[in-house]
Amino acid sequence: MEVEVRAEAKDKRINRMVAISVVILSVFTGICNIKDGNIVQAMEQAQADAVDAWSQYQATRTKLHLAQDSRAMLAAVTQGTPSPIARTAIVRLNGEIARYQAETPGLARKAKAYRQHYDALNIHDDQFDASEALIAIAISLAAVAALCEIMGLLFASWAFGALGLFMSLCGFAGWSFHPAMLSNFLG
DSSP states (O other), X not given: OHHHHHHHHHHHHHHHHHHHHHHHHHHHHHHHHHHHHHHHHXXXXXXXXXXXXXXXXXXXXXXXHHHHHHHHHHHHHHOSSOOHHHHHHHHHHHHHHHHHHHHHHHHHHHHHHHHHHHHHHHHHHXXXXXXXXXXXXXXXHHHHHHHHTOHHHHHHHHHXXXXXXXXXXHHHHTOOOOOHHHHHHHO
16 A cells, blocks of 8 residues: 555656646747747848848839930930930939939848848747747657656656757847757758
8 A cells, every 4th residue: 555655646746747847838938939929020021121122222223224225325316416405314314323323232231131130030030949849849758758657758858848948048038049950950
């Protein structure tokens, strides 16, 4: 009878430890999912801004080429002394060409900055993705540990959970630690 009580007490102890582990990891995962969702929204905005900036850059470059071609055609048509209307058009085209040439480097820098912002956010998104995967593994191992009553599995669960918590902490703190091997394998 005494042996059964001790075994039953042992079962409850590992089950309590598993339950506490699962609750902590689940709550932390929920909080991380909120942060990761916000990061994904910011990534989508940065991507949209980059696309818009590149579109504006391309449109400006197209207008530049059209203005240059129009000026060249006008000069070719007038050959020699252009009329006052042609001179006015050439002056206007020269102004547009100068403006477009001045705008395009800034637009390119703006588009590249949006892309860099997206890439920086993507590192943190990868951190939260890795955290979620590691914590899911930890919860699964904890469940098996409770069913099989094997403390070693619970310790393995804690190890995966600790790695998951570390990855989340990197994401929250803005640290640049990146799970490159895992991202490359899964990406």
